[in-house]
Amino acid sequence: MGMTIVLAENLHRALSDLDSSARKRVVDFLIKLQVEPHASGVRLKAIKNPRDRRVRTARVTDDLRAVLLHLGDSMYMVQTVLPHDDAYRYAEQVTLTLNPATGAVEALETARISDRVEQVVAAPRQRVTDQPPLLAHVVDRDYQRLGVNEELVPALRTLVDEADLLELVEPLPPLQRDVLLSLVDRSPEQVYADLIAPIEAPTVSDDIPTALASPVNQAAYLVVTDAAELKDALAWPMDRWRTYLHPSQRSLAYPLKPYSGPVRVTGGPGTGKTVVAVHRAVSLARAAEPGERILLTTYGNTLARALGELLERLGGKVVRDLVDVVTTDKLARRVLVDAGRTVPSPLNDADCLAALRGFVARTGSELDPQLLRDEWYRIILDLDLTSKESYLAAHRPRMRRLSLRQREQVWEVLAGFTEWLAEHRQTTFPQVTNEAAAVVSGWETKPYRHVVVDEAQDMTVGQWRLLRAVVPEATDDMFLVGDAHQRIYGRYVVLSHHGIHTRGRSRRLTISYRTTREIARGGLALLKGHHYDDLDGGDDTLDSYRALTRGPVPIVAGYPTLAAELGALAEQVVAWRDVGVTMADIAVGVRTHQIAEQVTAAFADRGIPAAVVTPETYDAQGAVHVMTVYRLKGLEYRCVAIAGMSEGVVPPKSMIAAVGDDPQAQRYLHDEERARVFVAATRPREALWVSWHGQPSPLVLPLVMMFKTPNQECA
Ligand SMILES: Nc1ncnc2c1ncn2[C@@H]1O[C@H](COP(=O)(O)OP(=O)(O)OP(=O)(O)O)[C@@H](O)[C@H]1O
Incomplete structure (x- = not known):
């Protein structure tokens, strides 16, 4: 029988510093x-x-040594692989302990910790400054309750500078690091609630093999017992989230007992909602009874494709085959096709608007086609209203105010338009969705046993009706992740109004694993002073949202002309490339397709490869990805530029003119546009650039105030 091998998260970090041939030698060694x-x-x-x-x-090789711990007759923990001398230094000082507060198995480098503590305590800036200590609001008992190593406490009491804290936490195990960095601007109670309380059953076992099975340790160690599993775990490139979910994420995706009904998970950008949704789909698939199927769905094509890839990477082909990964629009068509209906290819939003424009012009109506489409999509189709009376009486949350006369006119034009579409054998996605929801509601046997939804904030009421109808009400029926701060299509929904009751089963994720602290701060500034919901009629907040890594300060700059702006942006792209960022790890987000084309043309003139991204080309290799801010949703890159953020472009002049002086409509327009800027600004893992020409959009002003360098003047 083979050995049980425990892979520490540390090892993955060490592997990322090695070249591919050295990594292969490590894998061969571990398999042996x-x-x-x-x-x-x-x-x-x-x-x-x-x-x-x-x-x-x-x-492992002439130069490399693995450092392991022998945990029993047939069990080894592999901590790291390092060059010879470093490996011996590490091996001499590492000690494996159990954290009494959290139950975490921790490999502590005691000498390094002591050195850092000494440095901080002795640092000259501690003595000359009269600033209060950074963690003055934390008392010794808090550290104990939060599982912070007691040796650190003297240094923690005195340090005044965040840079010192970063030094101090560097050699610590991940959970202690998260706790200490979170304490910088949070109370110990909040940190406990976010990071320690979600650790289910932190029963501390003295026995390390037993302790390794607890959720907190599954976040930092992977226990493998056969060679195939080992190979798979070390496949390269390796996503840390595949194996090392944070305890607050793991407890959501792999709960100890079934959920008694739908679960709602919210959290700011990059907090791992998608990762949790994919893990949840995997855990449901692995436990599925024969014949049971799982639906993993989202709003857009690009994201659905990305979800499918993540699912396969995480769960392999067996899991992938049990899960349907489709957009909710495709699901609707599929249901109708399965029911034997003929469904013409539906018009997308833009085509529907164009058809409405033509219809309005032919009938001589003076109503704005955009308004008509909004009324049709967001009220009539969303609420599935089939009579004029029901439309006139409908509750209109977050819609433009219209007089009774105007609404009568709207109904008449849209009734005519609906007939015209039917005569021409055309349909739209919301119509298909409503029809599918009605059909599937009548089925005794539902197509799915579990439904997992990503980007829940952008689903329409009609889509929720469909999603509720494709799965029976039962334990673990629905698992929804979303963030109203990122709602870019203005769909306000109260889930419980549509038969999706998540009360008592809602959770919020708070740590961003994507962005830097600087970028997160900018994102929060964009939203400051505005209110957001929790998808179920309550309030949501990003008060506890935080990133743990540091990075460069975002570049925020204005230029006199578009040509000057794109020239400067091209120089920035070259600068990113020069420090090793690959082209495909850079994205440019803009407001319109036209600007996207202008960006690629300007880049082409300077010899920079760039491609306008569509769902089919979103992984275009070797080129900067240029796209509208809508398409950036759910994606991430090392470096992201948001360009053309000018007044009159964001929001577009035409849309401002269309809403006229209705203050409510103006607010909704700005809310949607703000969400798009927020989504785009929170995509980078490392660096953010924001630019405009002429005057900046009022929506980026908070970034201008926060980051603009004094010598950069608005044009
Ligand atoms: N526990 C983790 N450890 C390391 N990386 C993680 C962890 N969880 C998530 N990540 C990484 O953080 C990034 C953001 O995760 P994800 O896309 O799931 O967040 P999200 O909340 O869905 O973001 P958004 O709402 O902005 O789309 C990804 O690169 C993911 O791999």
């Missing part, structure tokens, strides 16, 4: 260790004077 531990190639050596007697080293 797992399969034939006594083979001649694997020599495990105890070292002199270890702090932890279980420590062993092993040769």
